[in-house]
Amino acid sequence: MTGLAILGVLSSxxxxxxxxxxxTLGETINQRAGIVNLGLEGVLLISGATGIAVTxxxxxxxxxxxxxxxxxxxxxxxxxxxxxxRRGNQLASGLALMFFGFGVSALxxxxxxxxxxxxxxxxVVPGLSNLPTRYVSLLQFDILIYLAIPVAVFVWWLLxxxxxxLGVRAVGENSDTAFASGRNPHWIKxxxxxxxxxxxxxxxxxxxxxxxxxxSEFMTGGRGFIAIALVIFSKWNPIRAIAGALLxxxxxxxxxxxxxxxxxxSPFLLDTLPYLLTILVLMLxxxxxxxxxxxxxxxxxxxxx
Amino acid sequence: xxxxxxxxxxxxxxxxxxxxxxCGTAETPTDAPAEPTAPAEEPMEEEPTEAPVAEEPMEExxxxxxxxxxxxxxNDAGYNQAMHESVAAIGENIDCVEIIEAExxxxxxGAITTIENMISxxxxxxxxxxxxxxxxxxxxxxxxxxxxxxxxGGWEMSGNFANFFGxxxxxxxxxxxxxGQMTETDKLGFVAAFPIGWxxxxxxxxxxxxxxxxxxxxxxxxxxxxxxDSAKEADATNALINxxxxxVTMHVDSPATVVxxxxxxxxxxxxxxxxxxxxxxxxxxxxxxxxxxxDTLTWLAGNVIDGSWEPIFLRCGLWDGCMDMAPxxxxxxxxxQDEVMTVSSALESGELVVFTGPVYDQEGNVVVxxxxxxxxxxxxxxxxxxQGMIGxxx
Numbered sequence: 001m002t003g004l005a006i007l008g009v010l011s012s013x014x015x016x017x018x019x020x021x022x023x024t025l026g027e028t029i030n031q032r033a034g035i036v037n038l039g040l041e042g043v044l045l046i047s048g049a050t051g052i053a054v055t056x057x058x059x060x061x062x063x064x065x066x067x068x069x070x071x072x073x074x075x076x077x078x079x080x081x082x083x084x085x086r087r088g089n090q091l092a093s094g095l096a097l098m099f100f101g102f103g104v105s106a107l108x109x110x111x112x113x114x115x116x117x118x119x120x121x122x123x124v125v126p127g128l129s130n131l132p133t134r135y136v137s138l139l140q141f142d143i144l145i146y147l148a149i150p151v152a153v154f155v156w157w158l159l160x161x162x163x164x165x166l167g168v169r170a171v172g173e174n175s176d177t178a179f180a181s182g183r184n185p186h187w188i189k190x191x192x193x194x195x196x197x198x199x200x201x202x203x204x205x206x207x208x209x210x211x212x213x214x215x216s217e218f219m220t221g222g223r224g225f226i227a228i229a230l231v232i233f234s235k236w237n238p239i240r241a242i243a244g245a246l247l248x249x250x251x252x253x254x255x256x257x258x259x260x261x262x263x264x265x266s267p268f269l270l271d272t273l274p275y276l277l278t279i280l281v282l283m284l285x286x287x288x289x290x291x292x293x294x295x296x297x298x299x300x301x302x303x304x305x
Numbered sequence: 306x307x308x309x310x311x312x313x314x315x316x317x318x319x320x321x322x323x324x325x326x327x328c329g330t331a332e333t334p335t336d337a338p339a340e341p342t343a344p345a346e347e348p349m350e351e352e353p354t355e356a357p358v359a360e361e362p363m364e365e366x367x368x369x370x371x372x373x374x375x376x377x378x379x380n381d382a383g384y385n386q387a388m389h390e391s392v393a394a395i396g397e398n399i400d401c402v403e404i405i406e407a408e409x410x411x412x413x414x415g416a417i418t419t420i421e422n423m424i425s426x427x428x429x430x431x432x433x434x435x436x437x438x439x440x441x442x443x444x445x446x447x448x449x450x451x452x453x454x455x456x457x458g459g460w461e462m463s464g465n466f467a468n469f470f471g472x473x474x475x476x477x478x479x480x481x482x483x484x485g486q487m488t489e490t491d492k493l494g495f496v497a498a499f500p501i502g503w504x505x506x507x508x509x510x511x512x513x514x515x516x517x518x519x520x521x522x523x524x525x526x527x528x529x530x531x532x533x534d535s536a537k538e539a540d541a542t543n544a545l546i547n548x549x550x551x552x553v554t555m556h557v558d559s560p561a562t563v564v565x566x567x568x569x570x571x572x573x574x575x576x577x578x579x580x581x582x583x584x585x586x587x588x589x590x591x592x593x594x595x596x597x598x599x600d601t602l603t604w605l606a607g608n609v610i611d612g613s614w615e616p617i618f619l620r621c622g623l624w625d626g627c628m629d630m631a632p633x634x635x636x637x638x639x640x641x642q643d644e645v646m647t648v649s650s651a652l653e654s655g656e657l658v659v660f661t662g663p664v665y666d667q668e669g670n671v672v673v674x675x676x677x678x679x680x681x682x683x684x685x686x687x688x689x690x691x692q693g694m695i696g697x698x699x
Binding site: 004005007008009011012015016110111113114115116119122137138207211212213214215216217219220221223252253256257259260261262264267268 | 378380381382383386409494525527528530531533534535536537538539540541543544545546547548549559561562565566569570571581584585695696697699
């Protein structure tokens with residue numbers, strides 16, 4: 001029982017953590033470029049609804065994923081226009097984007113509530129297909145789960161080992177300096193927001209097309225905010241984000257296991273876990289230079305004369 | 306100075322998380338979703354689209370205009386769809402009736418404006434199907450004494466306000482009889498929204514039915530604390546299956562997520578709310594039960610039209626046509642189906658009663674004494690889970 005139960009918690013954590021990880025990675029890129037996207041929840045909802053709609057209409061989950069990714073990128077372009085081109089306040093624009101997402105996703109998803117879709121196929125971990133069936137069903141994952149951790153590593157490589165990543169980080173630290181060194185902060189911020197939106201779209205696609213397999217309004221249930229908290233928790237580092245996402249989804253799975261074993265842990269207390277951890281991390285490393293936030297995070301870049 | 310934006314970001318985050326958390330917990334345990342973060346524009350969007358429909362047939366002079374309002378989307382393959390189809394049946398059975406329907410009316414305030422709009426459009430009968438519409442409707446029943454109000458599942462009564470509902474415990478018992486025979490691991494799972502009286506009654510009836518054919522069976526109840534949170538429902542279903550549970554059922558708004566998650570993991574499922582859930586599980590579906598109140602509502606509307614309507618506390622079960630059982634899935638053997646039918650006729654004849662004492666709770670205390678029966682009046686106040694069940698009744 002116990003071995004299976006622990007494996008079950010891990011399996012559940014991977015399943016529900018994948019969407020969270022993609023969203024966290026997307027937000028990490030945004031914030032590394034100095035932009036707080038508080039509208040992440042709305043981006044997730046719009047992408048999820050678009051993904052379901054396209055999957056349902058074409059019957060092809062891969063097209064659905066592609067549509068969700070594009071929808072995520074496009075939604076973030078709205079934010080980019082507001083905060084980069086129009087130099088709007090980031091927090092206010094983000095909140096507006098979130099409420100916009102609530103409405104638009106309800107509108108897109110309206111016709112697809114309660115419809116069955118072809119979910120993303122699940123593939124057994126190679127080499128494990130001859131285990132007993134009870135184990136095999138725990139080790140069957142879809143392609144987006146297999147890709148989640150490699151994508152996190154890729155995002156880390158992109159941010160810390162490429163010229164593009166250096167540009168993004170430079171803009172997030174100090175746009176004037178980045179400009180002086182011959183970069184275009186506006187264009188880089190646009191790129192970062194589009195990339196971040198596409199990753200959020202991938203997360204939403206996993207949630208709807210591979211995990212719940214149907215659409216209901218407001219189905220992200222605050223995952224966008226958990227992802228924003230996880231970005232701070234992981235100190236803007238994609239590798240630490242893996243741990244954050246798995247820790248959180250593992251805690252949810254563990255609470256359900258405890259509940260089903262007759263032990264009662266308040267799920268409401270558990271829901272506060274990512275925020276509690278974030279507060280803890282801020283208290284411990286808040287002042288440390290090494291783990292500090294991108295210096296111009298949340299600031300409006302007024303252009304360099 | 307550098308940290309300032311971070312602090313303000315974090316402040317906003319905390320406020321928002323508190324806001325979301327507050328909305329989530331303040332939600333009344335209802336049968337319909339009171340969507341926590343529902344934006345205000347939602348019900349507003351519905352009204353303009355509904356209004357033109359209402360205006361067209363006015364020239365013909367309908368014999369009765371019925372205003373029906375639902376808490377969630379009417380195509381959710383769950384509770385709201387079952388209620389929508391029941392209301393639509395009135396229109397199919399009585400030609401001269403006109404129906405104005407509004408969906409996605411989660412809040413009390415929205416319910417009041419929606420009902421008032423319907424009455425100003427000439428509605429002579431209001432059918433409110435969400436749990437939390439009861440008091441708004443009752444308040445308006447006092448204001449508009451000429452309009453007849455019917456509420457699904459409520460208990461308040463007045464001169465022009467009454468209620469109707471299906472009684473599911475017998476149907477749940479039969480679902481248990483089927484599930485108890487289908488399980489190979491002797492472990493059943495029940496995903497529930499909130500530990501409220503009716504939910505516990507349904508879970509208990511399901512478990513007792515399963516136990517009657519399989520004494521070793523264990524039923525685990527797991528809560529999501531939300532009527533409509535697909536991701537949590539998927540988490541809960543996976544967690545149950547990961548513990549070796551091979552039959553899953555639920556009491557949440559829409560059975561879609563639980564049934565499709567079970568199907569994707571190769572576990573059996575039993576549906577509830579609407580019999581449409583079967584489409585989500587072409588292979589591992591056992592059966593399901595749902596509300597089919599079309600004939601009851603047609604009868605009530607007929608009474609309103611000929612002036613014989615009286616306020617009655619109307620409850621009706623599987624054999625009155627108010628509940629229905631979905632067809633069995635392809636993997637359910639004939640013997641299992643026959644056994645369910647045998648038990649069904651025993652329940653119908655009254656030879657068998659679901660909660661006949663002695664019934665024991667999880668700690669072995671007698672909750673229904675020998676020779677006694679748990680009546681429908683006590684079912685809404687149940688605060689225990691039967692012996693052999695795992696999970697908390699609170």
